[in-house]
Amino acid sequence: MSDGNNHSNPFKIAQKQIQDCADILKLSRSTSDVLLHPMREFHVNFPVRMDDGTTKVFQGFRVQYNDAKGPTKGGIRFHPEETIDTVRALGAWMTWKCALLDLPLGGGKGGVICNPKELSNFELERISRGYIKAIGPFIGPDKDIPAPDVYTNPQIMAWMVDEYSSIVGKNQFGVITGKPLPLGGSPGRGDATARGGMYTLREAAKKVGLDLSKATVAIQGYGNAGCYAASLAESMFGSKIVAVCDSKGAVCCTNGICVPDVNAHKDKTSSVVACKGTEAMTNDELLALDVDVLVLAALESTITERNVDKVRAKIIVELANGPTTPEADEVLYKKGIHVIPDFLCNAGGVTVSYFEMVQNACMYYWEEKEIHEKLDRKMTRAYHEVFDTSEKYKINMRKAAYAVAVSRVVEAMKLRGWV
Template identity: 45%
Template sequence: MPFNFDVYERSAYREPAPIDHDSPFQSMMERFDVAAEILELSPGFYEYLCRPARMHVTSIPVEMDSGRVKIFEGYRVIHNNVLGPSKGGIRFAPDVTLNEVKALAGWMTWKCSLVDLPFGGAKGGVACNPEEMSPGELERLTRRYTADLFDVFGPDKDIPAPDMNTNEQIMAWVLDTYSMHARQTENAVVTGKPVGLGGSKGRRQATGRGVMTVTLAAMEQIGLAPGDCTVAVQGFGNVGATAADLLGEQGCTVVAVSDITGGYYNENGLDLKAMKAYTQQNGGTLAGYEEAQHITNEELLTLDVDVLVPAAKEDQINREIAEDLRARIVAEGANGPTHPAADEVLAEKEVLVIPDILANAGGVTASYFEWVQNRQGFFWTEEEVNRRLDRMMGEAFDKVYTAADKYDVSLRIAAYVVGIRRVAEALRMRGIYA
């Protein structure tokens, strides 16, 4: 007998608890709800698509360099795998929570769908402070986390990647640990690994490159020429620094960047190469950099610029910041940098917000390229990777912009509509196994 999605009421999931606007998962769900209404999802489809498919919590014992055994808590959330194996990064941070990982996994589902990847969404994390851990402790943590989730991971099941405070080396340890348990080398089990272990050329710069591609597309829509454009970037890590570099190469003037030590501003433009060289010699930060005016992160977000790229953490643009924000375009390089309460303010001010699930999808798109190359055993040049990435990101922007015009909604809601529709259609075709 066919499964009837309509037997469940949406309120059974949403009404018992009040909405927590400071919860990343609720932030994602508020946007999901609007898109679901536009798509007229049946209550059953709504219930299916908003709930994570599986959530894994594991206690990770690690022998520290002191000889003491310390227990860390790790997470892996599989939000959806209707379109294919789940895909998503692993982050190491002291404030990682299951709620945050649930939200990030949901965002990955819609992000993968939006750019037409054959992946579902997932995310992982470990509550730890990597800055206080030695390389040996991080390796032991990573290997035990991977071993605990061996039955979850797999090139056809769930494919991790780097995220906050994880990198190519961490991915290499994931690859090796998984391969030792599988008794064979499985390069495709993880992406974002070193090129020498099957990583893809261009992967490291891909997220920032995707930000650049959709920002240029948005500029074209509002008639803004790169040569006349000023840019501020919050975050000077891999995504922010790459986006700043590439936008500068296109003719934009990058007047401000920031890191954990604050913002650095020069109205005539920053010397980004000098700033990157400075961070390499200064413990990875811009602390003490004297060739630019030191400002706060809040001041950076409200500078009088044409483009703002928030590429740091979640909820950086709240309602108060939004009211003072002067940029014409906001390209969300980070996940969830704009609080839901700020969306309405930005819409009233006619700020064109390129949402995170579109703006930073270059990373997972290049991860897909890496996975394909691993499965084929044939590798592409960096030029081929960049060309394919630019095409797919451009096509995704066009779909979202068209949907925004059709439904008279923001690009954010349009992106959710496009992403959710594809997953819902696949679910409808597959049906429910019972």
Template identity: 50%
Template sequence: MEKHKAEADIATHDQNPYKIVKQLLSESVKQLGLDESIYHILKKPMRVMEVSIPIRKEDGSVENYTGYRSQHLDVLGPCKGGIRFHPSVTLDEVKALSIWMSLKSAIIELPLGGGKGGVIVNPEDLNQRELEELSRSYIRKITPVIGPEKDIPAPDMNTTPEIMAWMIDEYDKLRGYNIPGLITGKPIIIGGSEGRLDATGRGVVIHIREAANALNIDLSRATAALQGFGNVGSATAKFLHESGVKVVAVTDVSGGIYKEDGLNIPALLEFIGEGNVIADFKECESISNEEMFALPVDILIPAALENQITSETAPSIKAKIVAEAANGPTTPEGNKILEEKGTFIIPDILCNAGGVTVSYFEWVQNTMNYYWKEDRVNKELEEKMIAAFKRVYEMKENKGCEMRQAAYMVGIRHLVLALQARGWIQNGDLSKL
């Protein structure tokens, strides 16, 4: 009973991500001078699936988990998006994430739509066998709506290349032959792409570099703080360090660490790789999330969960650049406070698009059955990220708005032009786009 109550509280909270994305869509459609009907097309996923996943536990009991898959819009191509395993997953969260994926692909100009999946589960409560059974059972349940031409899943929060391998193996068993293009983020040995694991973090740092250039900030003299040190946060820290940025603070669920002269990022990465936690890293001070947000750094990178920069935390933020490596880390109230301060925000649908971009490259390689070297992957990724940043920054300058609004408008513009080309939109003057 308590579990269901917690889920309901999340779904009805005033920071509901689906409500937030609908509000931003509505404002952006108006800003572009488009008919309200465009908003009504974009605000709802075209298909949402809820599945029941009973799993037999080691003690013989059966736990029934709930899973979702949301497919927002396939006007540009098959839907694409990750699968997350987390206890706070909700239907509205998955819907919102699928819309963000559509916009992200449109901003990058990928031939993909937006999808997202999730299972309400804490993976730490499962042993290896139970986790594999959950992964395989989930993919079996959503098999009718996925496929390399329909919807292409990928890793997300608490899902790994190993879990993707279990899922694609299960799908191949059902189909009777190997279909590597079904899922991206796979191990390289079974069709994964070089560079995929670091792609989101690499993309974040490319966008930070472009923002720093626009603001005349010398990255070799810049400081940064990160919230979250999973795959995205750790890769971001690595590439920031390589760019000469001094990373002074990192926090995650275990706690936080701070060193004014800069953390030893290579040593920290090695420490975490050995199975240790952030809070146990030596030769630095402990720091809370609230204290980390308030540090006088040049760059702040939220790389954890949604709704972290709020009306409570935003007033203390001093960073010149906030790079949203996580999905939906800033609430509308927090965003308003940052914009009033003049903080340069690199919005999530632009900032963390490196992952879906290299997932697209992986899908392309699977389709061709020809695989690229990592240098080519990284070069193609950089070109896509730079072009997308320029599109959004130009929209910002032309419309006199902030980066988040500009990103939404760039994404919506691309989707609307595709809708018009397919004949979904019959009326209205779109010449201003």
């Protein structure tokens, strides 16, 4: 999550992807200039009383990247290495993600520099409330709607929505999505990111002629999305999970990992490392495994020029944001590896968040089966729009996803008279 050179700076990567798309669509310089920069961003510093009685100042960000198609939407990260450029990049990707799924939303993102692993629940609550108090004037159900992201969860969203409701003097559940069900959360939100990715994997497998019931799967990153991806790949397709990893290391089993055992081990030890019935390997070795499907569910810049030549999977499922650099993208495309790009693959989360917004506004809630059906239709349609565009322009899937999404944002901008 570095602010360093262009190869590791996520916003520089996002800008390069936008510029490449602008060239494909032959956009004017003024139009591409609007797309290359966030429309507004907020930097906040807020004091928090810690459990030991001291007061610590935390730094947070909120970027509202582009709202041409509607209120901005995007998660909030708690991470010790959070940077404004990471938040800018994620806000840009959220803009294209919402447009790609044809949601009436723009893109945003937020973050707080902190390490949740070193904080008590009481400290987490005070940080959550402090952040919302700081950015409260700039968000709202018709302005900017946050959601969970890395190291944030439904409980943190509950504290945030309560704080915002206190600020405005009324219950305002629609200001946040990814909430617990009793506070207006949506059924199906918990596994939405992974489930949406599995719907696109199903369609991709048809295109490349892969039988998912016989497929081997490796999962890089075993947090919320990676854990659900493992369970869903088994239950939906009968695929065999042969390797998983987290920040502490990787484990493998050629005969197939028992997903419930790994989940129980991770719950108990906070890591997949040393799970019974598995062998240890490095994270780099996992990326180079000869598997049918490689799921990337960790952080940015996982596959780069440094390791792309070692990747042997037939399909890459990008549940993480920005896991592949532009340089690596070109190599994967030439190798014939089918990449389901991040802001298509992981759009299930924001799509069900949108469903949550609709349900909050109507005060009428759908059953989980109906959520799954609506999500399936949205993800399947988006996948085929991207695939068809890829074939039309003879470009990789990421560039095709950009072409579809950016053209929709540009159309909205033109209709509003911005460009």
